[in-house]
Amino acid sequence: MSIFSKIKKAFKSSTPTPVEKVVPQAKKAAPVTAGPVLAATPKESSPKEVSVLLNAIKERRTIYSLKPELPRGVTLEDIKEITQAILKDTPSAFNSQPNKVVILTGEAHKQVWNQVVEAIPTEDGKRRPQSAADEAFGTIIFLTDDAVTKGLQEGFPAWAAAFPDFAVTSNGGVQISTWTALSQLPGFGAHLQHYNFLKGFLGDKIGENWTVQAQLVFGSKVVEAGEKSYNDNAIPVITDL
Numbered sequence: 001m002s003i004f005s006k007i008k009k010a011f012k013s014s015t016p017t018p019v020e021k022v023v024p025q026a027k028k029a030a031p032v033t034a035g036p037v038l039a040a041t042p043k044e045s046s047p048k049e050v051s052v053l054l055n056a057i058k059e060r061r062t063i064y065s066l067k068p069e070l071p072r073g074v075t076l077e078d079i080k081e082i083t084q085a086i087l088k089d090t091p092s093a094f095n096s097q098p099n100k101v102v103i104l105t106g107e108a109h110k111q112v113w114n115q116v117v118e119a120i121p122t123e124d125g126k127r128r129p130q131s132a133a134d135e136a137f138g139t140i141i142f143l144t145d146d147a148v149t150k151g152l153q154e155g156f157p158a159w160a161a162a163f164p165d166f167a168v169t170s171n172g173g174v175q176i177s178t179w180t181a182l183s184q185l186p187g188f189g190a191h192l193q194h195y196n197f198l199k200g201f202l203g204d205k206i207g208e209n210w211t212v213q214a215q216l217v218f219g220s221k222v223v224e225a226g227e228k229s230y231n232d233n234a235i236p237v238i239t240d241l
């Protein structure tokens with residue numbers, strides 16, 4: 001059973017899905033590329049769905065204390081399927097889709113992180129990558145394809161300077177959405193890292209033009225995240241200048 005069927009089944013068994021209310025479909029933006037346009041599925045956009053999403057955003061936390069196994073009932077295929085869905089639907093400049101993801105586990109995960117440890121000179125600096133090697137089940141590596149950015153720069157020279165930032169922005173969307181979605185799996189824990197030089201340890205497993213942007217180190221959560229402090233960051237609404 002796919003992870004989406006599992007989620008649907010769990011959701012169905014606890015909540016009846018309202019079917020009678022038809023919500024008008026939002027206007028679709030014109031597609032940038034030629035080709036068949038998939039029909040958008042009409043969706044219930046109820047406040048309940050919004051609160052489910054907001055709760056998931058709130059519940060995503062940095063979890064450093066991990067065990068090198070998957071939570072019960074979760075498969076690597078589930079992790080891949082969820083990440084794949086996010087990779088597909090994350091927006092990007094001009095719909096250029098510069099994002100790439102690879103998942104490391106098993107010996108590959110251990111070897112890469114052990115090489116990161118070796119490359120770091122200080123004992124203190126080795127601690128985090130050593131915990132990734134020993135205490136995590138896997139790593140989701142987020143990358144951008146520089147060839148896509150270069151193509152955009154050539155195609156749209158007026159925007160050339162902006163495209164590298166656009167690619168990183170879009171990649172950040174993939175990172176945080178993936179972290180948020182996976183954190184909804186009971187027992188899943190992860191922390192985000194930036195040992196981007198580990199590209200050198202991946203050899204020809206990734207594209208030559210790909211740049212590593214971040215790593216989500218994941219496994220089974222051992223200890224919940226502690227309290228988090230928040231800045232007072234009220235949003236002003238400006239109606240007159």
Ligand SMILES: Cc1cc2nc3c(=O)[nH]c(=O)nc-3n(C[C@H](O)[C@H](O)[C@H](O)COP(=O)(O)O)c2cc1C
Nearest residue numbers: 060061062063128172176191192193194195225228
């Ligand atoms: C863009 C970004 C970069 C981050 N880089 C690191 C990192 O390199 N190492 C790390 O341990 N945590 C990193 N974090 C995690 C933050 O420290 C963490 O999200 C923050 O303290 C808030 O805690 P929370 O994730 O539990 O909400 C990063 C988070 C973001 C969004």
